[in-house]
Amino acid sequence: MSLDSTNAPAYQNDGEFHQQLIKEVLAAYPDKSAKRRAKHLSVSGADKPDCGVKSNIKSIPGVMTIRGCSYAGSKGVVWGPIKDMVHISHGPVGCGHYSWSQRRNYNTGTAGIDSFVTMQVTSDFQERDIVFGGDKKLASIIDELDDLFPLNKGITIQSECPIGLIGDDIEAVSRTKSKQIEKPIVPVRCEGFRGVSQSLGHHIANDAIRDWIFDRKGPKAAVETTPYDVTIIGDYNIGGDAWSSRILLEEIGLRVVAQWSGDGSLAELERGPQSKLNLIHCYRSMNYIVRHMEEKHGTPWLEYNFFGPSQIAASLREIASHFDDTIKENAEKVIAKYQPLVDAVLARFKPRLNGKTVMLYVGGLRPRHVMTAYEDLGMQIVGTGYEFAHRDDYQRTASYVKEGTLIYDDVSGYELEKFIERIRPDLVGSGIKEKYPTQKLGVPFRQMHSWDYSGPYHGYDGFAIFARDMDIAVNSPIWSIFKAPWDKAA
Amino acid sequence: MPQNALKIKDHADLFNEPEYQALLAEKRANFECPHPEAKVQEVIEWTKSWDYREKNLARQAVTINPAKACQPLGAVFAAAGFEETLSFVHGSQGCVAYYRSHLARHFKEPSSAVSSSMTEDAAVFGGLNNMIEGLANAYTLYKPKMIAVSTTCMAEVIGDDLNAFIQNSKKAGSIPQDFDVPFAHTPAFVGSHTTGYDNMIKGILTHFWEGQTRVEGDGINIIPGFDGYSVGNLRELKRIFDLMGVPYTILSDTSDVYDTPSDGEYRMYSGGTTLEATRAALNAKATISLQADCTTKTMEYIASKGQQVFAFNYPLGVQATDALLVKITELTGRPVPEALVLERGRLVDAYADSMNYVHGKSFAVYGDPDFVTGMARFLIEVGAEPVHLLATNGSKAWAKALEEEMAASPFGKQAKVWAGKDLWHLRSLLFTEPADYLIGNSYGKYLEKDCDIPLIRLTFPIFDRHHHHRFPTLGYHGGLQVFVKLLDKIFDVLDAKTSKTGISFDLTR
Numbered sequence: 001m002s003l004d005s006t007n008a009p010a011y012q013n014d015g016e017f018h019q020q021l022i023k024e025v026l027a028a029y030p031d032k033s034a035k036r037r038a039k040h041l042s043v044s045g046a047d048k049p050d051c052g053v054k055s056n057i058k059s060i061p062g063v064m065t066i067r068g069c070s071y072a073g074s075k076g077v078v079w080g081p082i083k084d085m086v087h088i089s090h091g092p093v094g095c096g097h098y099s100w101s102q103r104r105n106y107n108t109g110t111a112g113i114d115s116f117v118t119m120q121v122t123s124d125f126q127e128r129d130i131v132f133g134g135d136k137k138l139a140s141i142i143d144e145l146d147d148l149f150p151l152n153k154g155i156t157i158q159s160e161c162p163i164g165l166i167g168d169d170i171e172a173v174s175r176t177k178s179k180q181i182e183k184p185i186v187p188v189r190c191e192g193f194r195g196v197s198q199s200l201g202h203h204i205a206n207d208a209i210r211d212w213i214f215d216r217k218g219p220k221a222a223v224e225t226t227p228y229d230v231t232i233i234g235d236y237n238i239g240g241d242a243w244s245s246r247i248l249l250e251e252i253g254l255r256v257v258a259q260w261s262g263d264g265s266l267a268e269l270e271r272g273p274q275s276k277l278n279l280i281h282c283y284r285s286m287n288y289i290v291r292h293m294e295e296k297h298g299t300p301w302l303e304y305n306f307f308g309p310s311q312i313a314a315s316l317r318e319i320a321s322h323f324d325d326t327i328k329e330n331a332e333k334v335i336a337k338y339q340p341l342v343d344a345v346l347a348r349f350k351p352r353l354n355g356k357t358v359m360l361y362v363g364g365l366r367p368r369h370v371m372t373a374y375e376d377l378g379m380q381i382v383g384t385g386y387e388f389a390h391r392d393d394y395q396r397t398a399s400y401v402k403e404g405t406l407i408y409d410d411v412s413g414y415e416l417e418k419f420i421e422r423i424r425p426d427l428v429g430s431g432i433k434e435k436y437p438t439q440k441l442g443v444p445f446r447q448m449h450s451w452d453y454s455g456p457y458h459g460y461d462g463f464a465i466f467a468r469d470m471d472i473a474v475n476s477p478i479w480s481i482f483k484a485p486w487d488k489a490a
Numbered sequence: 491m492p493q494n495a496l497k498i499k500d501h502a503d504l505f506n507e508p509e510y511q512a513l514l515a516e517k518r519a520n521f522e523c524p525h526p527e528a529k530v531q532e533v534i535e536w537t538k539s540w541d542y543r544e545k546n547l548a549r550q551a552v553t554i555n556p557a558k559a560c561q562p563l564g565a566v567f568a569a570a571g572f573e574e575t576l577s578f579v580h581g582s583q584g585c586v587a588y589y590r591s592h593l594a595r596h597f598k599e600p601s602s603a604v605s606s607s608m609t610e611d612a613a614v615f616g617g618l619n620n621m622i623e624g625l626a627n628a629y630t631l632y633k634p635k636m637i638a639v640s641t642t643c644m645a646e647v648i649g650d651d652l653n654a655f656i657q658n659s660k661k662a663g664s665i666p667q668d669f670d671v672p673f674a675h676t677p678a679f680v681g682s683h684t685t686g687y688d689n690m691i692k693g694i695l696t697h698f699w700e701g702q703t704r705v706e707g708d709g710i711n712i713i714p715g716f717d718g719y720s721v722g723n724l725r726e727l728k729r730i731f732d733l734m735g736v737p738y739t740i741l742s743d744t745s746d747v748y749d750t751p752s753d754g755e756y757r758m759y760s761g762g763t764t765l766e767a768t769r770a771a772l773n774a775k776a777t778i779s780l781q782a783d784c785t786t787k788t789m790e791y792i793a794s795k796g797q798q799v800f801a802f803n804y805p806l807g808v809q810a811t812d813a814l815l816v817k818i819t820e821l822t823g824r825p826v827p828e829a830l831v832l833e834r835g836r837l838v839d840a841y842a843d844s845m846n847y848v849h850g851k852s853f854a855v856y857g858d859p860d861f862v863t864g865m866a867r868f869l870i871e872v873g874a875e876p877v878h879l880l881a882t883n884g885s886k887a888w889a890k891a892l893e894e895e896m897a898a899s900p901f902g903k904q905a906k907v908w909a910g911k912d913l914w915h916l917r918s919l920l921f922t923e924p925a926d927y928l929i930g931n932s933y934g935k936y937l938e939k940d941c942d943i944p945l946i947r948l949t950f951p952i953f954d955r956h957h958h959h960r961f962p963t964l965g966y967h968g969g970l971q972v973f974v975k976l977l978d979k980i981f982d983v984l985d986a987k988t989s990k991t992g993i994s995f996d997l998t999r
Contacts, residue, residue: 061624069584092678094560098588124553140551161644192582267523344495
C-alpha cells in the first residue's frame, strides 16, 4: 500500500501529450497488434484506479518485449539468493550461465563452501538427456553435489524449458534423494515457457517454499520467539538493500528472524511462520507466501517502502503501530536520529535535481516504490510501467502517480525508445537492455534492477547513495559534449 | 552512524563499518544456524587437497561454473554482424532477454533481438502462429533488411520446423516473399555458443548461396568466429587487409554493431556485412576462418561450393600473425607491405625489451578452444609456460592436438589440456598444481580470489572491466596489447609484493 507521504511535491503531467504519444506508437504496429498493445498503454487519472492498463497478459511475438521468464523469476529472483542451498539450473547450460552472479544478491559466507549464490551449477543437458530423460542424471548430480559440498543445507532444482516438455519426474527424484541425503530437496517447476513473464516463476517458487520447506516432515530450525519477531520478505539484498533495511528495524527494537531471500538461509526460510509480523517489500514476487502464512499460521503481513525518507518514516511508523509503545517511541527516535542525515543529503542534492523529470520501467515493486524517493529529491515522475505486474500492482500504483503520467505495461523496445525520444526526460531508470539505447540519445540513465552496480538504495544509508547516484547520472558533464562544436554551429 | 552526506559510502565501504559488521555477525550467529567456524575451515582446506581434486575430477553428472554458453547466444552474435539484421529467436522469450543482457553487459552497447514469445499453448500446438505474428511485428516495427531466425531449446524439443514455418509465414503475408529470412536450428542441448555461431553463419550463407552458380573471383572471405574483442580485432584486420590491398569480405562484421557513437542518435542498426557482399562471397577464391572450432560445419559447406578453405586458431602474437599473412599472400599474390613488416619488428622489439619478466612464468588459460590454443601459442612464443589449458566446450580431438603441440615445445611440455572440464575443476587444478597467472574472462575472478592467482582478462565475457574489447588482440598491434596486459599484471603483482618491505620496490624495471 502507498503510505501517505507528507511532503510529496504537487505537479501534474501533460496527459494530452502522453495520449498523443500513445497514438503515435500504436500507429507503427500492424492493426491486430496495435489493438492488443492499446490495452497496455494509458495515461493516469483520478478515474483510473488501476492506472487504466491491462496487465499480466502474454507478450506479443516479435515486438522486443523486455520481459524474462519463469525460470528467471524463480532461480534468478526468489530461490537463487538462498545462500546455503545449492541451486541446480536443470536443463541446458545457457539459463544458468546468463543469470550467473548477475543480480548482486549480496551474502556472507564462503563461496563454494557454505554459500553457493555466486555459482552456476547445471545439469548441462545434452541431446541424450532430452531423448532418454534427465531423472537419472539428476539423481547422480544430487549425490555429487552432496559429496563435493558437504556443508550444503539442501538443494533446489530450477527447471528449464525442456524438463516439463520431456516428462521428467523431478518430484519423485527429489523425494527419494531427500530421504537419502536427509536434507530438503526442492523441485521447482519454473520452466521458462510457463506463464507470461517472470511473475509465474515467483508464484511457483513461493508455492515450492510452502510445499517443500514448510510442509516437509523432519526437524526444522527453531528459535526462541519474542513478541518483536519480524521477517523481511521480498528483499533480495541487491547491493546490500536488506542489510540497510535490517539495521533500521533492529534499531527500533524489532528482531529480524528471517530475510527472504537476500542473504537468506534455509533456517530463515523454515522460521518464517514463527514471525509475529511479515514485512514485505517486493509484494509482487512474494505476496503468495505471506498470504499463505496469514491463512495457515495467522501471521499478519504489511507492505512497506524503504526507498526515500518520506516512505521510510511512514513505513517505520506503520510497522511500529503493530507493536507496543516502546517500539513506537523507538521509531520516532530513529526517524529523528536520521533526520540530520536526510537534511544534509537533501541540502546537497535537491538543488541539483529539483524539477528534473524521470521515466521508469522496471519490475516488481520499483515502478511505484522508488517514485517517492525521486520526489523527495524534488524530481518528477512523468512515466512509469512494469515488466510483469498484475492488476493489484497497478491499483497500488494509482495512489503514487500524479495526474497525466504515462503508463506502459510490458512496454516494447520500440515504444520505450519512442516515448523517451519524444518526452526527453532528464533521467530514465530501467534495465541493462534499455541502458545503452537511452544513453546514445543523450538521455541520462540508471539501471534500476542492479542499481547500476551501486547501492544499497534501501533505508536512510541507502537514500544517500541513491541521491548521489541520481546526481551523477543527471549532472555528469559528459552529456554536454555529445554534439561536436561544428554541429552546434550548424 | 555509518553514513555521511558529504562523504557518501556505498556498498564497497558501508558494510565494512562496525555497525554493519556487528549486524552481519549477529545475523549469522543467531538466525542462520551456521556450521561451526572450525568445520568451515576444515572444508575450505579439504577443497584445496588432492583428495578433493580426485573426487572433483571424477564427477560424471554435474557441471559447475562452466566456461561456455548455449547455441543461440552464438547465433545472435553471428547474425548481428550483417547489415540491418534483426535476430528473431523462436521459442521462450526469457532466453532472448538473457542473450541481449549478456551481450550488452560485455560490449556496454545496445543489443537488439526479438522473440516469438512461445508459452504453454505453443508448447502443445507448436509455435507456428507465434512465428507468423512475430515476423510481421518485427518486420513492421523495426524495419530490418534481414531477419535471422534461430531457436531456443523449447522450440527444438517440440520439434518446430523453421524452414516450413518461415515459408508459411511468407504465405500468410507476414513478410514479403522475397524478404531475406535465413535460419539456423540452434538447440541449446548440443554444443555451445560456438556451435550456434557456426550454425547461424552456415544458415546465412546457405540462404544466399543456394541456387547461385559460383564464378570464382579473387576475393578472400574472412570468418572471425565468436570473439568478444570483435570491435577492436575486426577494425585491425580490415586495416591490415587494406594495407595489403586484398579484396576481402568479413562474414559477420560486428565491429560497428557493438561500437556505436554517443552523439544523440540511437542506431539500432550500424555497419555489418552487406547482404550484397554476403551473396557475392560465394565467388571468393577462398575463405579463411580465424576460429576453426567456431566454423566446422560452415567451412565444410564452403568447401563443398568449391572454395579453398583455411582455418586458424585465433591467431595471437608474431608467428600466428605471420602464418595468417603468409596464407593471404599465397592466396592473393599480394606481398606483406613494408608498414606491416615494421609493425612486426616493433612487436618483436617489445618482446625483446621485456621477455625476462614473462620468461618461465607459468599460466593457466581457459576459454573457447580456439582462444586457448591461440593463447597457449602466444605464451610459448614469449617464453612463458602454460600449465593448464582448459575449454569446457573443447573436444577430445582438440585436447589431443594441443597437448601434442605443446609437448613439442620446451616451454609447453608441462602443459595439460583439459577438454570438457569446468571452472570448478580448474579450481582444484590450481590449488594442487598452481600457476603464476590465470588468463580467462570475468568469471575467473572467483578463481583469482579463492586460489590467490592473479587474473588477466582476455576473452569473452568481460563484465567487470571496461572497453578492453575496443582494442585489438589480433595482428601485430593486437599482439602488443596482449603482451602489455601480461606485463602490466606481472609488474603490478611485483610492486604489490615488494611494497611491504620496500626491498626490490624498484623505480626502473
